Amino acid sequence: MYDGIVQDLIDEFGRLPGIGPKSAQRIAFHILQSPSFDVSRLSTLLGEIRDKVKFCEICGNVSEQERCSICRDPRRNATLICVVEDAKDVAAIERTREFRGLYHVLGGAISPIAGIGPDDLRVTQLMQRLADGTVQEVILATNPNLEGEATATYLSRLLHTLEIRVTRLASGLPVGGDLEYADEVTLGRAFEGRRTL
Amino acid sequence: MYDGIVQDLIDEFGRLPGIGPKSAQRIAFHILQSPSFDVSRLSTLLGEIRDKVKFCEICGNVSEQERCSICRDPRRNATLICVVEDAKDVAAIERTREFRGLYHVLGGAISPIAGIGPDDLRVTQLMQRLADGTVQEVILATNPNLEGEATATYLSRLLHTLEIRVTRLASGLPVGGDLEYADEVTLGRAFEGRRTL
Numbered sequence: 001m002y003d004g005i006v007q008d009l010i011d012e013f014g015r016l017p018g019i020g021p022k023s024a025q026r027i028a029f030h031i032l033q034s035p036s037f038d039v040s041r042l043s044t045l046l047g048e049i050r051d052k053v054k055f056c057e058i059c060g061n062v063s064e065q066e067r068c069s070i071c072r073d074p075r076r077n078a079t080l081i082c083v084v085e086d087a088k089d090v091a092a093i094e095r096t097r098e099f100r101g102l103y104h105v106l107g108g109a110i111s112p113i114a115g116i117g118p119d120d121l122r123v124t125q126l127m128q129r130l131a132d133g134t135v136q137e138v139i140l141a142t143n144p145n146l147e148g149e150a151t152a153t154y155l156s157r158l159l160h161t162l163e164i165r166v167t168r169l170a171s172g173l174p175v176g177g178d179l180e181y182a183d184e185v186t187l188g189r190a191f192e193g194r195r196t197l
Numbered sequence: 198m199y200d201g202i203v204q205d206l207i208d209e210f211g212r213l214p215g216i217g218p219k220s221a222q223r224i225a226f227h228i229l230q231s232p233s234f235d236v237s238r239l240s241t242l243l244g245e246i247r248d249k250v251k252f253c254e255i256c257g258n259v260s261e262q263e264r265c266s267i268c269r270d271p272r273r274n275a276t277l278i279c280v281v282e283d284a285k286d287v288a289a290i291e292r293t294r295e296f297r298g299l300y301h302v303l304g305g306a307i308s309p310i311a312g313i314g315p316d317d318l319r320v321t322q323l324m325q326r327l328a329d330g331t332v333q334e335v336i337l338a339t340n341p342n343l344e345g346e347a348t349a350t351y352l353s354r355l356l357h358t359l360e361i362r363v364t365r366l367a368s369g370l371p372v373g374g375d376l377e378y379a380d381e382v383t384l385g386r387a388f389e390g391r392r393t394l
Contacts, residue, residue: 001288004261005242005249012239016224019216027213029285032246032259039243042209045202046240049229052202062229064201088226091198 006032055087058129060105060122062087070094070103077101079136083126083155085109085143093141101139104129109147110154116147118154126155130162137165144171203229252284255326257302257319259284267291267300274298276333280323280352282306282340290338298336301326306344307351313344315351323352327359334362341368 001007006028013024031039055061056068063069070076070090080101084090090103106121129135140155142148152168159166171189173182182190198204203225210221228236252258253265260266267273267287277298281287287300303318326332337352339345349365356363368386370379379387 001291002259003266005246006259009239009242009246012235012242015234017227018220018223023215025285025288026215028246029283030214031243032250037212038209039247042206043240043243045206045209046228046236046243049202049206049225050236053229062199062203069200086226088222091222094198 055105059090059103060087060107060125061090061103075100078134080139081126081129081135081137082139082141084141085148085151089141089143099139101137106142106151109142109151111147111150121151123155123158127158130159130164135164137167140166140168144169252302256300257284257304257322258287258300272297275331277336278323278326278332278334279336279338281338282345282348286338286340298334303339303348306339306348308344308347318348320352320355324355327356327361332361334364337363337365341366 002010009028009031010021010024013019013027014021019027031037031042052064053062054064054066056063056071057066058071059068061068061070065072077100080099081104082093082099082101083104083106084093085106085108087105090105093099093103104122104126106123106126108116108121110116110118110121126138130138138155138159140152142151142155156166156168170193171186172193173186173190199207206225206228207218207221210216210224211218216224228234228239249261250259251261251263253260253268254263255268256265258265258267262269274297277296278301279290279296279298280301280303281290282303282305284302287302290296290300301319301323303320303323305313305318307313307315307318323335327335335352335356337349339348339352353363353365367390368383369390370383370387
């Protein structure tokens with residue numbers, strides 16, 4: 001609909017997740033017309049991101065160095081590893097400030113439909129990290145959905161051959177949520193996991 | 198939450214309209230991890246857009262040349278000018294394929310609250326285009342909201358000094374919409390503008 005580069009830019013933004021044609025148009029015009037937006041900075045960052053950002057050789061988290069800031073931090077509890085599907089999950093858990101151990105990013109979850117098996121995940125690397133006996137507990141923090149549960153079940157069986165405590169994050173009602181609007185599976189889990197007060 | 202450039206990129210995307218922190222994170226990771234996404238192309242386009250894209254010297258539409266493709270097209274009806282607030286409105290009207298005249302982009306609408314008066318819009322340029330008597334009708338296609346209506350009223354008074362037909366786009370029920378869900382102002386307009394069948 002537009003001439004040349006404006007349409008090209010709209011098309012490129014439209015290829016990003018969660019951005020439809022209307023949003024892409026709005027973004028392109030914002031970039032074009034808003035003097036306060038630093039377009040050269042965004043352009044530079046995009047040019048650098050794939051070259052500069054690597055994945056931590058230990059845990060698989062995003063990092064600009066060989067080892068990520070969490071694996072490099074001597075104050076983190078090295079006896080505790082939290083296994084997550086994705087680097088975004090590391091960020092989500094870090095925001096809670098509840099966890100002071102280390103992470104292991106699998107890079108996905110087991111999904112027969114998507115053709116992803118254990119060999120496609122960083123499972124071997126996890127087993128290598130556990131080999132020297134430092135780690136005492138592995139928290140399986142894969143997503144509470146079909147693929148995440150399958151992955152947790154698979155890993156839990158694998159880890160039971162080692163002398164390591166294996167735990168899973170609690171399922172239950174979201175804090176601040178409304179019981180009335182909870183789905184039945186979540187509500188069922190909340191009953192199963194009920195605690196004595 | 199992330200190290201360096203990943204967080205920088207998330208922050209930059211978060212500055213764009215309609216992109217919240219979660220979306221910005223999702224986009225940054227997509228760019229980082231999806232090999233099919235051509236990041237260098239987006240980076241190049243961003244680097245070029247403000248230099249290459251100009252505004253048509255006649256109508257104010259976006260263009261990579263001095264005059265936009267619509268103003269350059271000899272098949273367009275030069276006796277008809279459609280006045281819009283924004284270049285995005287030109288694209289929206291072009292998509293209907295209903296209009297074969299020319300456009301005039303005001304670059305906004307009159308808004309006392311935002312401190313935008315007629316002098317901040319391309320009103321003088323419009324009057325200059327109408328001076329030679331070629332144009333026979335001006336369609337006021339500003340938005341059907343407070344600012345757009347005020348702008349249409351202002352322009353209509355100004356244009357009544359000339360021998361030119363001045364029209365306004367019809368207000369009424371959206372096609373495919375449901376009468377039950379129409380707001381009362383729209384429904385009122387639909388009654389006012391009812392046609393004999």
